[in-house]
Amino acid sequence: QDKPKIALIMKSLANEFFRTMEDGAKAHQKAHAGEYTLVANGIKNETDTAAQIKMIEQAMAQKVSAIVLAPADSKALVPVVKNAIDKGIIVVNIDNQLDADALKEKNITVPFVGPDNRVGAKLVGDHLAKSLKVGDKVGIIEGVSTTFNAQQRTLGYQDAMKAANITVVGVQSGNWEIEKGNTVAAGMMREHPDLVALLAGNDSMALGAVAAVKAAGKTSKVQVVGYDNIGAIKPMLADGRVLATADQFAAKQAVFGIELAQKALAAKTPQAQLPAAVKTDVVLVTKDSK
Amino acid sequence: MNASATSTAAATTSPTNASVWRSQLGTYLGLLAVLAGMVALFSSLSEYFWSTETFVTIANEIPALAVMAVGMTFVLIIAGIDLSVGSVMALAAATSAAAILQWGWTVPAAAALALATGLLCGTLTGAISVAWRLPSFIVSLGMLEAVRGSAYVVTDSRTQYVGDAISWLSAPFFGGISFAFLLAVLLVVVAQLVLSRTVFGRCVVGIGTNEEAMRLAGVDPRPIRIIVFAMTGLMAGLAGLMQSARLEAADPNAGSGMELQVIAAVVIGGTSLMGGRGSVVNTAFGVLIIAVLEAGLAQVGASEPSKRIITGFVIVAAVIVDTLRQRRAAA
Amino acid sequence: MNASATSTAAATTSPTNASVWRSQLGTYLGLLAVLAGMVALFSSLSEYFWSTETFVTIANEIPALAVMAVGMTFVLIIAGIDLSVGSVMALAAATSAAAILQWGWTVPAAAALALATGLLCGTLTGAISVAWRLPSFIVSLGMLEAVRGSAYVVTDSRTQYVGDAISWLSAPFFGGISFAFLLAVLLVVVAQLVLSRTVFGRCVVGIGTNEEAMRLAGVDPRPIRIIVFAMTGLMAGLAGLMQSARLEAADPNAGSGMELQVIAAVVIGGTSLMGGRGSVVNTAFGVLIIAVLEAGLAQVGASEPSKRIITGFVIVAAVIVDTLRQRRAAA
């Protein structure tokens, strides 16, 4: 009997976050080689929604049994997800949650395997707040604004800042990417010379912010925090250029997503009866975490 | 005339039409070979590639790219370029979404608005570059930015979920093929005829080859240039509709970077960036090559790096094969 | 020969040099006016704009863009285009990062590797387009993809943290100005001299104006074309070094989409996409206009949509102002 084929569809494979996710998935497949085959695909950047949709369509043409998806856009992927479900394909959503209203309108349910991004961001924000004073000014660099997790992280950061009475002077999008993060950070610092911290929605943008801080000659005067705990951020955590980040266990998200799909396939559970959400961990990472 | 020329000319007078057809067919052979090679390769690499489903999927994916490439073919023939098509596509989708969702317009009205938006953007690009005699590269680059910004404004920088109000455009309709696909095919045929069989088309070719000569022959190149850009804008508007029918959403970032893909399709099809030469049918082959490559690579699960490397090679190889074939035919 | 012709020619011999200088200065006036206008506007909008700090920051942000634009100026003058510069920049940064981090090379050796990588990519683009007489647009588009893929392979699709091993290149060094900035200025000056004062530069302009005439005058255009692309690749390699010195990291997606920005800078500087005309100094003004605009908009805290819309308008307006000035001067 044929092994089921599972497709993992991610965003930018130039982002280490998704590379980690891909590696985790591949390792899992190797360990369970007898149980399923895996096709992993990503797009060239964080925003190429149309390309991601084509990938789902190709997966359907390939007759995969299940799709595990990290959507580049929370709303725009919903219609094609519905097509897949209508074809009897199990779809599991990881990393970035699909828009609840759109799902409802389509009358489908898609289980979400992932962390609570608002909570994760709050952890990072609270840690930062400890080293700030009341009335300090900070800026937020948001991910791609059309993704739910970016919006959630911004909210989490704002929650933390509000709790500590710190002023958020601006929220600008750095598109999840280094260079855009760099430009936005540089601009914010020039606009607000008294800025003391930059809260980036992910580590790529944090990297860009660190370079901007250095270029402005404000190292150690402007703190930076990020999210994802990618490899490149580790030396910066060590020397203090980045104060904190969050680990949301990319590999585990993929593995949990795949396992959920596997279980559904084995038990022939219909899509509609899958659990609504499986919360995964998100933890604070600082210089002192090991 | 000397004797030999006479005889050659006389000999070729009657079979001209037949030989024109043969040579026309000849121009397709190179691209057809590339396409066939790719299909064969992917079919051998992936068991599901050679299936109706794959081809239907591809057919339904290409309309947006194809209609923009049709417009772009004309733009390149007049030695222009339009970098704004991706942004215009997004703005058109955004305005129609806003019309439906916020202003409660009917679907046909909203669709008309999308087309009008595209037409307006294209006309603006053409009119500005004609009025100040500016290179269309820079004008359309400015439009790329300004129109993208407008798309953000209209969508409020959020993906607008439209629902299935206009999804009939991209819904399977005849053996799985969507209406959008049929429309794209129709447009390719009509555009090719316009190019080769109408006064307008001949003027377009002439302006791309030698604008001054056309001007001296009493053809005002300015309205023609503007019309070419306006039509390309209209096509981008149509592409925006097709795209939002498929996504059921208007994404403010839709089509970013797509200009290069569109131009690549046209250039793979043998249209020169220097103007004066081009064929819409060949552009359609260029579109197919890009679409098949993308679909095939996704299906065989190529890694992202190898995807990009292979894409690069195929783009160049396709043009080399086609060029060599054309040269051999000419010799 | 008749007297009047002789006397006309003789009369104009001496003031030629002076008038050349005056007219040369004239060509900068339009762009200078645009630049001054922008600085004045932003200074009035943001209290912090008119400060050494702002200008130092801008000066340190532009070197990568500037050196690539220098190379691109030559490419456009020979009526070519190079879309791969952004990818080449990323690959060069990636190889140097890999050399330092994984193979334990010394910094100078790694830097040389980055430059060599750029040179190789550029040479390849040039050689392929010359060998098969293909449009450089399509060859460099293929390179854009293939080189980007290679950058993914080299970095293992991860941003490589390089640390401050090469950060001296972009570190403040003289009144806050970085070495990279000085290098960029030097390159602009040298490149302008090469363009206007050397046999090579003369051939570049000639090939861009009428390649066949150059061939018949005994200049083989092929090596010159290849050299121009090779140099542009080298510049992109240098830009990669500058970029990774600034970010202290090699990002596999670095510089994506940057080709359009580079070309925009060159075209704003008045270089024609049709070849035969261009100036490196004007390109530098184009780079400054883009950089000041970006910095200024970020500083006044313009929203993303308005940033894009304003950028679009300024690109077109700059070219209009410059064009009108040139035409007035010519008349």
Add this chain to the structure above:
Amino acid sequence: MPPTSPTNPTTPLLAIHDVGKDYTATVLDGVNLALFAGEVLALTGENGAGKSTLSKILCGLEQPTRGGMVLDGQTYTPGSRRDAERHGVRMVMQELGLVPTLTVAENLLMGRLPHRLGWLQRDALHAAARAQLAKIGLDTIDPATPVAQLGIGQQQMVEIARNLQDDTRILVLDEPTAMLTPRETNYLFEQIAHLTARGVAIVYVSHRLEELRRIADRVAVLRDGRLVDVRPMAGMSEDDLVQRMVGRVVSDLEHRPRRAAGPVVMSAEGLGRGTAVQDVSLALRAGEIFGIAGLVGSGRTELVRLLFGADRADRGSVTLYPEPANTERQASPAMGCTIPRGFASPLQAIAAGVGLVTEDRKSQGLLLSQPIRINATLSDLSAVSRGGWLQRGLENRLVQGFVRKLGIRCRSAEQPVGQLSGGNQQKVVFARWLHREGRVLLLDEPTRGVDVGARAELYGELDRMASEGRALLMVSSDLHELMAMADRIGVMSAGSLVAVFERGEWSEQSLLAAAFSEPGGRAADPTSSLPSSSSATA
């Protein structure tokens, strides 16, 4: 021949009053001229005298700075060519204005393509084009041929055909025969006769004085933008005319003796490419001028390009002979050897001391947007540079020398070549090879559009080169020029060199007879010994 007197001598068809035109300098001033129905008015003068400018003003292509025109009693201020054509004023331009990617038919009828609701009516189009072509003897060209496939002479004929229309009242021809051979010229003159008989007025610009004598009723001479003379052609001698144009006497060269020929410098053996050039063998000797005559499209340009390596031959070879005295040149690898299929590139030819003055200066000779200075030194940049850096002073001095020597009429050496008059552009191309003098100079229609005065100047230069021991090959459609200058004349027909005459052996008739002859053994298939069934007679 057209009527020798205007049909209505009292009221002119067109009157030009005090017309002047300024660019940066004044190029036309105070021109008063009347044009009568049914006459041929020759407009002549030196290069840059303002003939093309005046013609363009008549046809709405340029607007005069001063003065005005009256057409048929009504003020006439054409704002565009289209506008002029509506008044029945048409012009054949000096520079070709065809679109190479379009067909002959489309070019002929551009601006008034027959259509129904925008869709081309091909049959009507081709029928109209054929009729138009037939008027000028081009009835064998398929109207569906892309213009790019025509030789430049044929293109000139198409350009003329385009303007032979029924509603024409004034036809301006700006050097229409500069590219044509006698056969085409005759067709053109027949047409002119038809037109004048219908009352059309012709303005005919030409530097070929013998032509003016054949067709002109009156002649107007421009000098430095001013009309210096208008008088009936009858009774005026060529010498008179020349003197009026340039203000001095130009010597007649037709009866000079043959130059003493030196050793063979370069030769071709069985050189051929496709059907355009069929196995041509010839030898160029030091110190003599070898002329090439032939009809338009006979393959002369192709032959010269093969000799120069601009195109690669597919059979035959080129041999260069060592120069006895010059050891330095001897070192060049190409010397003294036979090169199969000729030079691989122009670069190689130039290195071996061979130069080419191209026929199509616009597309193959000049960088139109660049100044005279840059154009003139293009083929030998090493002479104006040191270590790769250009020496502006040196370059300026050199170029000033050429400007003076050839009388190039310009504002300064920094003026873009594209702004020069046609003849002056040709001088710039020529200057390039004065600058780099090799052993062999190939000249393809070198005096195309050059005025008599300057032509004499060029001839003088050619004489000097020959006397210094250079070997010259000169293609010309002007038989008189060839007969005056050449020591030997080879005649090409349908790609073959059908005859070579020594000075003294030729006559206009014998040259023409050879040009019209069927090349021996030439058939549609060169390997076939049967005479081709399709061989028609001219």
